[in-house]
Amino acid sequence: MPERLHEAKPAVCGDVEDKMPDLDxxxxxxxxxxxxxxxxxxxxxxxxxxxxxxxxxxxxxxxxxxxxxLAPAIASDRRNKRLICTDLKSRHVVIDGYNVLITLENYLKGEDMWTGDDGFIRDNRGVFSAHVNDETTCKALNLMIEMLVVHKVGSVIVFLDRQMSKSGELATFIRQKMEEVPIKGDVFTSGNVDNEIKRVSGNSIVATADGVIIDAVENVIDIPACVIAEREDQLFLHSLRPDIDHTIEGKIEV
The missing domain is CATH 1.10.10 (Arc Repressor Mutant, subunit A)
Structure with missing residues (x-):
């Protein structure tokens, strides 16, 4: 069962590595x-x-x-599950916390961002167990919360991987931010986030770019895409489909 933590305080630390080489x-x-x-x-x-x-x-x-x-059939199936940002209104949203926040963090750090064959935005860093909570984490969280408020979600559940360093502190910090807005919902840490999200998804909207989860649920939202679409800064989205490679200025398919 997921674990709900209350008393920890958020931590700050961390740096990033060099960028990846350009697409060729x-x-x-x-x-x-x-x-x-x-x-x-x-x-x-x-x-x-x-x-x-x-x-x-x-x-x-x-x-x-x-x-x-991806195999074309899988990519097509995932695209058909992907909802637009305005579909969030009054809906219950289940968020794959680290998946969403790490992508937003790398966007804020200027890392290369990619549109996969399934249309979901991903970074190319693969940071997971090495992740640390820092100022960029706070900024990423603020962007996520702001997007959820703008689109008037009904309620939110955030799942964080318990094995991640200081996940309990991050859970407390996210819960505090949600209460300040306010957004109805809660934050849990779990030893198996994938299974928890699949178990509770039902008719909810799931926020993740994790392909295993996308394949197992019915309705999915790309929160980083929604966030980036509402910002005015210029972003180049790499893609391994040449027809999709393009520079965007606050506008992408959402």
């Missing part, structure tokens, strides 16, 4: 080959390994491909 034609070519193999039933890990070994791609490039390339 070889990476796009590899993506097309992987997509072709996945569409014909090849296992994803095997397809990525085979193509990346052939092209002698670096570990960072392999990671980008693994996060963003």
């Amino acid at each position: 034609k070889e990476l796009i070519a590899a993506a097309e080959e992987i997509r072709y193999l996945l569409g014909r039933g090849y296992p994803k890990n095997s397809a990525i390994r085979f193509v990346c070994d052939h092209h002698l791609l670096k570990e960072e490039q392999r990671f980008i491909l693994s996060r963003n390339i």
Whole structure:
């Protein structure tokens, strides 16, 4: 069962690493080959390994491909589950906390952002267990809360991975922010966030870009996309589908 924590205080710390190299034609070519193999039933890990070994791609490039390339049928199914931001009004929202906040943090830090084959925005850093709560975490949380208020959500449940450093402190901080607004809801830490979200999702809207969760639920929202769409700063969204690569100025498909 999820654990509800009350007394901890938020912590501050952390830095980021160097940015990833720019997108190149070889990476796009590899993506097309992987997509072709996945569409014909090849296992994803095997397809990525085979193509990346052939092209002698670096570990960072392999990671980008693994996060963003999908079999066309899976990509289409996920896109059909993706709701627009205005659908949040009066709805109950279940948020995959670290998934959403880490993506927003990396957006704020100027990291490369990607639109996957399924249309969901992801970063290319893969930070999870190494995550620390810092000032950028607070800024990301404020952006998320502001977006939820603007779109007049009915209620919110946030799940945080208990194994993450100081997750209890972050849960307390998020709960305080929700109470200040106010937003009806609560924050829980759990040893298995994926299962908790699947268990309680029902007719709720789930906020995540985690493909495993998206595949298991009915209605999904891309909170980072909603946040970015409402801001005026310019952002280049990478994509391994050339028809999607573009620079945006506060406007993306939401």
